[in-house]
Amino acid sequence: MSPQPACEPDALPAELEAAAVAFERHLRSERGLSPRSIRAYSADIASLLEHAARRGHTSAGQLELADLRSWLALQQTTGRARSTIARKASAARTFTRWVERAGWAASDAGARLARPKAHRTLPQVLGSSQVVELLDGATTRAGADEDPLGARDAAILELLYATGIRVSELCGLDIDDVDDSRRTVRVFGKGSKERTVPYGGPAQAALDVWLRGRRSELVTADSGPALFLGRRGRRIDQRAVRTLVHEHLAMVENAPDIGPHGLRHTAATHLLEGGADLRSVQELLGHATLATTQIYTHVSVDRLKRAYDQAHPRA
Numbered sequence: 266m267s268p269q270p271a272c273e274p275d276a277l278p279a280e281l282e283a284a285a286v287a288f289e290r291h292l293r294s295e296r297g298l299s300p301r302s303i304r305a306y307s308a309d310i311a312s313l314l315e316h317a318a319r320r321g322h323t324s325a326g327q328l329e330l331a332d333l334r335s336w337l338a339l340q341q342t343t344g345r346a347r348s349t350i351a352r353k354a355s356a357a358r359t360f361t362r363w364v365e366r367a368g369w370a371a372s373d374a375g376a377r378l379a380r381p382k383a384h385r386t387l388p389q390v391l392g393s394s395q396v397v398e399l400l401d402g403a404t405t406r407a408g409a410d411e412d413p414l415g416a417r418d419a420a421i422l423e424l425l426y427a428t429g430i431r432v433s434e435l436c437g438l439d440i441d442d443v444d445d446s447r448r449t450v451r452v453f454g455k456g457s458k459e460r461t462v463p464y465g466g467p468a469q470a471a472l473d474v475w476l477r478g479r480r481s482e483l484v485t486a487d488s489g490p491a492l493f494l495g496r497r498g499r500r501i502d503q504r505a506v507r508t509l510v511h512e513h514l515a516m517v518e519n520a521p522d523i524g525p526h527g528l529r530h531t532a533a534t535h536l537l538e539g540g541a542d543l544r545s546v547q548e549l550l551g552h553a554t555l556a557t558t559q560i561y562t563h564v565s566v567d568r569l570k571r572a573y574d575q576a577h578p579r580a
Contacts, residue, residue, distance in 0.1 A: 281314045284325035284369060288360055291367075297457045299433070309356035312336070325360075326370040333357050333378050354378060389521040390531040396426060398517045404471065413479035417493060417501075418509045420468075420475040424450070425510070425525055427464035429532035429550050432503050432525035439490040440476065445469060454551035462549055 277285070289307045292298050298306070316336040317328055336357070340350050361375035391399065403422050407415035425435060434452045442451040448469055449461050476492075485498030493501040503525075510525050521527065529550070536546050547554075 277314055277318055278323040280324035281318055281322070284364065285311055285314055287367070288363060291363060299455060302455070305352070306356050306359070309353045310360050312353075313357055313360065324369070325364045328361060328364070328370070328374045330374055330377055333361070333375055351380070354380060389523050389527055390534045391517075391520060391523065391527070393535065395517050395520045396531065396535075399513060399520070400426065400467065402516055403513050407471075407474065413475075413482040414496065416471075416475045416479035417483075418513065420471040421493060421501075421506060421509065422513060422528070423468040423471040424464060425528040426532050427468035428452075428462040429529045429536075430454075430462060431529060431551075432506050434551075435525070436493070436501055436503055436506060438492040440492050441490060443472065443476075443492065445472065452551065458551065460548065460551050 285307070288310055289303065292303045292306055313333070313336050314325070316339065317325075317332050320332060320335070322328065322332070333354075337350055337354055340353055345353075358375040358378055361370070361373050361378075364370045365373040400419070400422055403415075403419040407419040410416075421435065424430070425432075428450060430450070430452050431454065434454055437453060438450065444450070447463075448465065449463050452460050452462055454460060480494065483494045483496070483498050487497075487499045488494055489500065491500035493506075495501045495505055507524050510528065511522060514520050514522060523530070533546055533550060536549070537543070
């Protein structure tokens with residue numbers, strides 16, 4: 266059988282195009298996913314449907330398990346990482362399950378699709394002494410600096426490590442989300458799920474300096490209730506937070522260049538090493554399943570093994 270000509274993304278049959286549009290609407294209105302997740306899902310399904318069109322299909326109800334497998338096989342031959350293929354397989358299963366429930370197909374074509382396992386690498390984390398150097402250094406520089414951004418940076422770094430929240434969650438915080446009487450912050454995570462996360466005294470001190478002294482120096486008509494502001498007074502964005510984390514980490518000797526998510530990894534690892542139970546850490550991080558949190562136990566065990574190898578006489 267000769268290969269069929271490539272189908273351009275804008276040349277999808279009408280029913281496949283309608284399915285793609287309806288699925289994106291479903292993700293936005295019923296699943297409550299973040300814009301980034303919606304874009305990723307939509308791009309994966311657009312690719313799948315283009316592949317289906319090349320195989321002669323004109324509607325989503327015609328998808329079969331063989332179509333999904335051949336699409337994933339194609340991703341592998343083009344050099345996609347296993348983690349990417351695993352994500353695409355998950356998107357395909359979500360789509361075919363929705364297709365069946367929406368009445369577009371008599372059965373779920375992806376129900377028996379294998380789940381390729383992504384290679385899970387252990388995240389890099391800071392040591393306790395490196396965290397102290399990072400946070401104390403930021404606080405010292407903020408006290409000696411006339412620029413209010415120094416106080417902001419110190420508060421951001423303290424809060425990221427104290428709470429383990431995602432950078433997107435931090436950027437979305439408003440002033441009213443901080444309860445300094447209880448030392449908690451209200452966070453809206455993935456899927457618009459709300460959770461309350463505690464923080465400690467050093468983070469409170471840094472927030473006090475920022476909120477009661479330096480934030481007002483950056484406030485403009487565009488600031489609104491945003492907790493953290495950029496140089497021009499608008500709500501700070503994720504890129505600015507990543508930049509400041511990298512800049513401050515560059516001043517810590519031998520520290521890995523881990524970024525904001527690395528501080529999240531660090532906070533989770535240090536909590537577990539300090540005796541926190543896994544379910545508490547899951548709740549703090551806002552993980553949907555305990556399996557996601559368990560990677561941090563692997564980090565702790567890995568460190569334990571290294572310490573054992575170095576210290577035990579008969580290791």
